[in-house]
Amino acid sequence: MRVSEDMGDFDTPESWSDFIEGPVYPDNAVPWLHDPAYSTILEHPGLRDCIGRHIAPALQQAIGLVQAMAQVHVLDVVRSHRPAIGLSLGFGSNAQEPYELLKACELNCVHAYEWIGEHIVEAARACETLRVNEPRLTARIRLHHGTVSDLSALNTSSIHLIYTANMFNREIPMSGDTFKRSMQEIVRVLAPGGCLISRGSAGVLEQYLAQYLQVLLENPLVSVLQKEP
Numbered sequence: 001m002r003v004s005e006d007m008g009d010f011d012t013p014e015s016w017s018d019f020i021e022g023p024v025y026p027d028n029a030v031p032w033l034h035d036p037a038y039s040t041i042l043e044h045p046g047l048r049d050c051i052g053r054h055i056a057p058a059l060q061q062a063i064g065l066v067q068a069m070a071q072v073h074v075l076d077v078v079r080s081h082r083p084a085i086g087l088s089l090g091f092g093s094n095a096q097e098p099y100e101l102l103k104a105c106e107l108n109c110v111h112a113y114e115w116i117g118e119h120i121v122e123a124a125r126a127c128e129t130l131r132v133n134e135p136r137l138t139a140r141i142r143l144h145h146g147t148v149s150d151l152s153a154l155n156t157s158s159i160h161l162i163y164t165a166n167m168f169n170r171e172i173p174m175s176g177d178t179f180k181r182s183m184q185e186i187v188r189v190l191a192p193g194g195c196l197i198s199r200g201s202a203g204v205l206e207q208y209l210a211q212y213l214q215v216l217l218e219n220p221l222v223s224v225l226q227k228e229p
């Protein structure tokens, strides 16, 4: 809801919801209630803590390493598509993660998935504070209350850059089925030449995706993979 648009004032109780695509479900009525990892993560807020903080320096470092070691210019690949679309998976309490991805990688739009509803609302509120200076931001940040194992709101081959941090590791519970479906969805939505940047994953993501994507960089802190152009 937008009021006093001429004054740049969007701070009504509902206006932040413009950033959210689709419903925000009550905690006990999410479609993924059957997933055993969901209730564990819901019960333990520590599992959703922001580990990544400001992501721009880490993104720049990963992109620089890939350029030096694999001669692939990730930002050039992204910039060659207009509109360039990004995807943030599991941003948790790092409410600024989707916005920082948008800015650091010069994307036109970022879709962002998180399955804990309170973090969707927090991120929408954080985006709302930025909207005063960027009135069209609602078209550029799209928040989805959903599981990363079902990205069906996104078209096949529609995403040019995926960012995920500290989700596919040993600390965050995830069933084998959710993991496998998530990997299949990542492969499906990535456009030819599109890249995935994963921070803090523990090797299992890299091992699975190496069947479908080229590994450009793999070290304990960050991995970068690319779909064949």
Ligand SMILES: C[S@@+](CC[C@H](N)C(=O)[O-])C[C@H]1O[C@@H](n2cnc3c(N)ncnc32)[C@H](O)[C@@H]1O
Pocket: 041, 047, 048, 049, 050, 051, 052, 053, 089, 090, 091, 092, 093, 094, 097, 113, 114, 115, 116, 119, 146, 147, 148, 149, 164, 165, 166, 167, 172, 174, 178
């Ligand atoms: C440790 S937090 C990482 C937060 C942030 N990316 C960072 O680096 O600080 C992991 C997040 O992944 C989310 N997550 C785990 N499994 C998920 C799933 N299947 N679908 C959506 N989000 C999930 C959790 O709810 C949690 O918020």
